[in-house]
Amino acid sequence: MAGNSFGNLFKLSTFGESHGAAIGGVLDGCPSGIEIDFDAVQNELNRRKPGQSAIVTQRKEPDTVEFYSGIFEGKTTGTPIGFAIHNTNQKSHDYTHIKDSYRPSHADYVYDQKYGFRDYRGGGRSSARETASRVVAGAIAKQFLSEMKINAYVSQVGNMKMGTPYQELDFSLIESNPVRCPDPEMAAKMEAYIKEVRGEGDTIGGIITCVMQNVPIGLGEPAFDKLHAELGKAMLSINAVKGFEYGSGFAGVAMKGSEHNDQFNQDGTTKTNNSGGIQGGISNGMDIYFNVAFKPVATIIQPYQTIDKDGNFVQTKGKGRHDPCVVPRAVPIVEAMAALVMADFRLLNRTIKVNS
Amino acid sequence: MAGNSFGNLFKLSTFGESHGAAIGGVLDGCPSGIEIDFDAVQNELNRRKPGQSAIVTQRKEPDTVEFYSGIFEGKTTGTPIGFAIHNTNQKSHDYTHIKDSYRPSHADYVYDQKYGFRDYRGGGRSSARETASRVVAGAIAKQFLSEMKINAYVSQVGNMKMGTPYQELDFSLIESNPVRCPDPEMAAKMEAYIKEVRGEGDTIGGIITCVMQNVPIGLGEPAFDKLHAELGKAMLSINAVKGFEYGSGFAGVAMKGSEHNDQFNQDGTTKTNNSGGIQGGISNGMDIYFNVAFKPVATIIQPYQTIDKDGNFVQTKGKGRHDPCVVPRAVPIVEAMAALVMADFRLLNRTIKVNS
């Protein structure tokens, strides 16, 4: 309700501004007895962190998470897991130019309207830095959901779209390149394109595809809390996301029912999977797959005109260290949010079956 | 959490199966003192009800809502509004053929897996009949939000896509044709196409566009409960929806930041509106617009093979009275869910401003 919690039974509450003392969160409801692989958690943070490659922001944040509670002798205790990531590399002076003016297509203006004032440094709470807390919690959710496989990857950058269906991809190639596209040839082109865009001081959007396999049957609730509705909300809550589709998605609009319907095999699996693993809001045991559309990052390193608090036009220019394209770093965020949704429904579900 | 409630401060809980005694709901949190226009409520139900035109299901349900509480001397009292719509035209014998078998791409199979058994008549709880309760609550939400204008319309059926941007449309034409497309020429083509598809015993998908105008600034919460994330969840919770996009949406992926960014006017409005009226999850006072993708209805009047409870293949054929295309009747549902989201945030918001 207050807006900074996600989930019900497996619930994450986050706090923190881009340039405050720390960001972090409380993960409540994680079952007891899960052995935590701390390296795996840090590895997820490393996939998200700035400075990891030439095509992401060159800001350097070590992004080291400290756990304060809920884990004892290496295992979860069933009590809330409190954690923090201290901010160490805030260059707040980079942001004094936006103290009194509003960057176009950022949240600066609406924050001032809603709250009366704002922590302007680095975008404050509206910065995607908040998602580091989600990645920590998502990494724990993944360990809880160890039987499930959750893989996200970049399938489009600008107009460059990978045509290969996910079934033909080798997910182990996702981490083989800085774009996180499992088609190495396409990845190379995307990388070159992102560098070109960066050279212009500009930015570009992209699409992340996420695939969840080995999903139990029966997750999701019939009416409002449909599985794909929660997944959609989760994805749309990530900074810069403009759209979500699952299964046949927007393309399904142009299909006829006779072609779209997924015929059954005798074991309850289906021959096709236009449903995207979800029927009536409930998982059917088939692969769940969806696409998440990201707009181009708003901060561009070009001169632009904007307004200040008093409604005067001012000329300015983007500064700071920003991403020319957000999707490579957003891959672990998509996976984290997907894992949080699945963990919540996994706890809610009382009787589950897995296609074997 | 239990899955059949939507909203927090302006909260709807629904109940009811397609062929049970009644469907209905409890709308809790509606402020006191709102004069209810009962005709307007019934009118919204009429827009959704079956049998209203030649291109929707010919089932006849009067869909008359009875209010049980929360309204006194014509005005809301601030206490929960209980209501029911009695089911009067259940032809349950139409459904005995699906008692023991699963219709492809319906929820039959997953309900049996999740709950052990199901009310198979008419799809039970998974039927879109449940959305009539949403329309009732949404009609009241609209009356609470009287200063806001919420208009949805059909912008695509199959591959037939209306090109006109919403700014150039006359919304008063939406109800002038059974498709609910405000472009009369395109509407005629869509109508003919839907009839053709129905003649084949088949179904087709479509897209509904929704536009919200005169929206207060400051609605939406920063992190997880972003305004568009809640709108996305709301839309994805409607039967047959496969995708949601707002503002520039999926097309924004291919844009550069320099082109996508919305430049400010001196009064805080923006010259363009790729943001779709929402920045950082918070309304900025510009028009909010979004698209909702609907798949083709799964029930087709053609022979098909499926499986029964024991995993045997059975040959069957769709019966009953179904919609060849769901979007004309879904227009008031999209508006209702949009209104429920806005009413909830409207109550949550403490200080609001409207662009005048």
Place this chain on the structure above:
Amino acid sequence: MAGNSFGNLFKLSTFGESHGAAIGGVLDGCPSGIEIDFDAVQNELNRRKPGQSAIVTQRKEPDTVEFYSGIFEGKTTGTPIGFAIHNTNQKSHDYTHIKDSYRPSHADYVYDQKYGFRDYRGGGRSSARETASRVVAGAIAKQFLSEMKINAYVSQVGNMKMGTPYQELDFSLIESNPVRCPDPEMAAKMEAYIKEVRGEGDTIGGIITCVMQNVPIGLGEPAFDKLHAELGKAMLSINAVKGFEYGSGFAGVAMKGSEHNDQFNQDGTTKTNNSGGIQGGISNGMDIYFNVAFKPVATIIQPYQTIDKDGNFVQTKGKGRHDPCVVPRAVPIVEAMAALVMADFRLLNRTIKVNS
């Protein structure tokens, strides 16, 4: 949040005013496959209903519940259970005298202050009539919790206090007298006293004790959602309740730790049970017992002075048909709320053990 729902996983939302068309509710989250004993549900309503004996209000309401959904072929389906009780015996003209004046110690005044106006007939939403919906839901909760025994009874009326500890009582005697006190001798005295008070046009308070046996170990959550905190909230949400204590309760204040501590037996049970079956907010498998204090009903059949909307003093006199003492009819309400709390925690708990 909106105030008319209780529980999270096993969640009841109620609606209805005393003299509106109907009261009722939606019970969401009830597991599927429970065979509903409708007679048992009606029996609980009968225990609560007016006119059942000489010491309760002589209003006649048949209080027949209609189920609208969520039950198919006699069993719960896992979908929301919608139900209503139509109001048939409203004598609203009894209440015109309070339309513009405020009865002392009733909610009339605060409703007008909070909502601007109110449905004054019979107290509207503030009437204890709302609790009939709780009794319906509680009756279903009891059937879900069939292994648990939940018994409430009247242990005090005015200063007449039954001394016998619950362990020595025969709960089958509770229904043997109109007071619902399992000590027949004391019950007779209480009954005579209530009649005497009624004869004076006055009212008197009382205490209900509730005992829950065969409770699984592990129900309740550590910090805020302690089992006894939810039980306390549940009881305090019943009309006219002024206090709640469990285990040693207020008397425990004067005990020393050496005397209060419950020593263990080897099987994990305890020799004494000052803890009241709950330690650290979590059930330990011992009997849970608690007391609920009810104030005297505010409506007295005596002349009194009060104020009207404009702050003028007016002389008036209670009318209508009211209870001289609320506790006999509140016994099934206490049991219902206790059952709702236990059902919610029962669903939340993942691994449970029962003392055998």
Place this chain on the structure above:
Amino acid sequence: MAGNSFGNLFKLSTFGESHGAAIGGVLDGCPSGIEIDFDAVQNELNRRKPGQSAIVTQRKEPDTVEFYSGIFEGKTTGTPIGFAIHNTNQKSHDYTHIKDSYRPSHADYVYDQKYGFRDYRGGGRSSARETASRVVAGAIAKQFLSEMKINAYVSQVGNMKMGTPYQELDFSLIESNPVRCPDPEMAAKMEAYIKEVRGEGDTIGGIITCVMQNVPIGLGEPAFDKLHAELGKAMLSINAVKGFEYGSGFAGVAMKGSEHNDQFNQDGTTKTNNSGGIQGGISNGMDIYFNVAFKPVATIIQPYQTIDKDGNFVQTKGKGRHDPCVVPRAVPIVEAMAALVMADFRLLNRTIKVNS
């Protein structure tokens, strides 16, 4: 739902074990623009902290809170306030004796039953150390509710009961003695008695009375979320609490309606206040007052028998540094929880009036 959050609009989520790295929380929903008096926050923590006087535990914890977010240039920003208190004085070796055995009337046994294992050091999550996080959040709530006066004090220790009604007390005397009883003579007796009990290695219970003044009219919701029901839950969620009563409380049971009813003055205030400032679950602008009963602390410094994990009897003796009587340190906790409840309802309420 997951159990470690309190409130809806003004929501606290806490984390932390007694001897973990840190305790803390996230306070979400605090309005923007509140100037935080950090000294006042620390002062509340000091009132709760161990080692503050001769009659509380001699453990030394500086209990210094660090704020991580949500406050910028001394004012709240409207975003979540993350904070932590690092644990510095854990003497965990004091607790190895309870690693495999269960202290009577502690949560040790039920934690092992519920979670399979536990952080046994200092009681882990079940320790009252968690309440320091509540005190931090409550101190901020108090600053938000600056027009309201919230005062709690010790009114009973063992059988020593202060007779003076709160109206005749000078609340400025509460902090004048280590017991926090505003009657200096009674305070001296209580202090001597607590020392005597401590000398026996024993513990004793007590009662805290809380008074809230200058409360807006209209706080609280009609059915389940009655103001006193939430206050009751809040108080019962504090460690060692066994009972709650408000207004006339348990004593009201023996009163007649004619005597209990609060007659109106012409301005809507009442001549008496048996209602305790709440009618029908909604504040009426009169003082709210309630009592909270605390049992004697379970840890006694005497030899006792208990069982180990395998059900063997073991002889042991309380160690560590414990409170002989919990109520002096619990006074700020009661105030904090009261403030959290009021802040939540204050945000929920839409139209409020204050008696002037």
